[in-house]
Amino acid sequence: METLSKLLQPIQKKTDDTGNKVTVVGVGQVGMAAVFAMLTQGVTSNIALVDVSAEKVKGEMLDLQHGSAFMRNAKISASTDYAVSAGSKICIVTAGVRQREGETRLDLVQRNTDVLKMIIPQLLKHSPDTILMIASNPVDILTFVTWKLSGLPKQRVIGSGTNLDSARFRYLLSERLGIAPTSCHGYIIGEHGDTSVPVWSGVNIAGVRLSDLNKDIGSACDTENWKVVHEKVVQSAYEVIKLKGYTSWAIGLSLAQLARAILTNAHSVHPGEHGIEDEAFLSLPCVLGTCGVYDIVRQPLTDNELQQLRKSAKVMAQVQAGIKF
Numbered sequence: 001m002e003t004l005s006k007l008l009q010p011i012q013k014k015t016d017d018t019g020n021k022v023t024v025v026g027v028g029q030v031g032m033a034a035v036f037a038m039l040t041q042g043v044t045s046n047i048a049l050v051d052v053s054a055e056k057v058k059g060e061m062l063d064l065q066h067g068s069a070f071m072r073n074a075k076i077s078a079s080t081d082y083a084v085s086a087g088s089k090i091c092i093v094t095a096g097v098r099q100r101e102g103e104t105r106l107d108l109v110q111r112n113t114d115v116l117k118m119i120i121p122q123l124l125k126h127s128p129d130t131i132l133m134i135a136s137n138p139v140d141i142l143t144f145v146t147w148k149l150s151g152l153p154k155q156r157v158i159g160s161g162t163n164l165d166s167a168r169f170r171y172l173l174s175e176r177l178g179i180a181p182t183s184c185h186g187y188i189i190g191e192h193g194d195t196s197v198p199v200w201s202g203v204n205i206a207g208v209r210l211s212d213l214n215k216d217i218g219s220a221c222d223t224e225n226w227k228v229v230h231e232k233v234v235q236s237a238y239e240v241i242k243l244k245g246y247t248s249w250a251i252g253l254s255l256a257q258l259a260r261a262i263l264t265n266a267h268s269v270h271p272g273e274h275g276i277e278d279e280a281f282l283s284l285p286c287v288l289g290t291c292g293v294y295d296i297v298r299q300p301l302t303d304n305e306l307q308q309l310r311k312s313a314k315v316m317a318q319v320q321a322g323i324k325f
């Protein structure tokens with residue numbers, strides 16, 4: 001009798017279906033930061049990695065597998081073949097090509113659209129009931145492209161949107177207030193990146209709105225210049241790029257948080273991309289759970305905030321009109 005037979009008395013056949021499988025497409029800086037966050041935080045115990053680089057995807061799988069003793073019975077698979085993604089509850093897309101020197105936004109959008117044309121149909125072939133989560137940039141437009149390519153209802157196509165923007169905003173608020181970021185509540189909405197919109201009227205600590213304490217907060221006439229907190233959200237992105245060449249840990253953690261909300265049917269509120277009207281995918285506070293977006297929180301917005309959102313939607317619509325599907 002073999003050692004194994006001497007060791008174990010089989011009771012029933014083991015299955016690999018953990019019910020919380022997540023596929024990550026693109027094992028670059030963002031993708032692997034998200035994978036590492038999900039595995040070490042116990043968001044999922046079943047990860048599939050997909051990339052065009054066979055060596056890179058196998059190397060990342062092996063390196064993670066070697067850390068299995070420090071995880072919770074994690075199953076880590078990897079391939080350039082999308083069959084490895086079969087049965088995924090969530091497919092996170094971080095694949096993409098980087099902006100070339102002097103490249104226009106539309107050119108980058110078209111190159112990344114061509115990348116998504118290869119990825120999205122393959123993901124849905126193997127996981128027809130999945131939730132698609134997009135992080136690749138420009139994330140607002142590529143979330144729209146993914147929705148178009150997928151044919152899925154909007155509620156199952158979620159962009160990371162201003163999740164990272166809001167996280168940086170809360171960190172910077174916490175630094176100024178001396179309170180933990182988890183207790184500093186505030187949302188950045190609209191278009192991810194340079195033109196995001198901070199909702200100052202909603203910033204609160206334990207329900208105490210800063211706008212009730214300083215009616216000018218975030219405006220140009222605010223003598224305390226709180227608007228610099230939002231300005232630093234943008235500046236810090238460029239600072240990290242200048243210092244390390246890319247960003248990874250914060251966006252990886254933010255993707256893991258969104259994945260956890262979906263896998264645990266949390267019905268928690270997160271800044272996330274959702275198709276709001278016509279063809280505009282902008283970030284608003286979304287209630288997330290098993291089947292994606294359940295509700296959008298109706299935040300009272302000032303005329304100026306609404307005007308900024310409409311301006312973003314118009315710019316995005318112009319770029320989207322130029323995309324060749």
Ligand SMILES: NC(=O)c1ccc[n+]([C@@H]2O[C@H](COP(=O)([O-])OP(=O)(O)OC[C@H]3O[C@@H](n4cnc5c(N)ncnc54)[C@H](O)[C@@H]3O)[C@@H](O)[C@H]2O)c1
Binds near residue numbers: 056
């Ligand atoms: N939404 C956000 O807040 C946010 C923040 C940071 C970065 N990003 C974006 O995330 C994306 C990834 O950034 P990164 O630093 O990880 O880039 P990266 O270059 O390190 O990784 C990209 C990976 O995608 C893979 N890839 C390329 N084409 C592919 C295809 N057709 N199929 C499968 N895999 C493919 C590459 O091999 C590479 O491993 C970029 O678009 C970046 O702008 C978004």
Ligand SMILES: O=C1N[C@](c2ccsc2)(c2cccc(Nc3ccc(F)cc3)n2)CC(O)=C1Sc1ccccc1Cl
Binds near residue numbers: 108
């Ligand atoms: O932290 C980042 N890093 C990136 C990055 C990561 C690897 S190379 C560049 C970054 C940093 C700075 C600018 C910038 N601009 C950009 C615009 C459109 C694109 F299609 C791609 C990138 N992108 C990608 C990105 O989206 C972020 S968040 C971010 C960016 C700008 C302003 C505010 C925030 Cl919260």
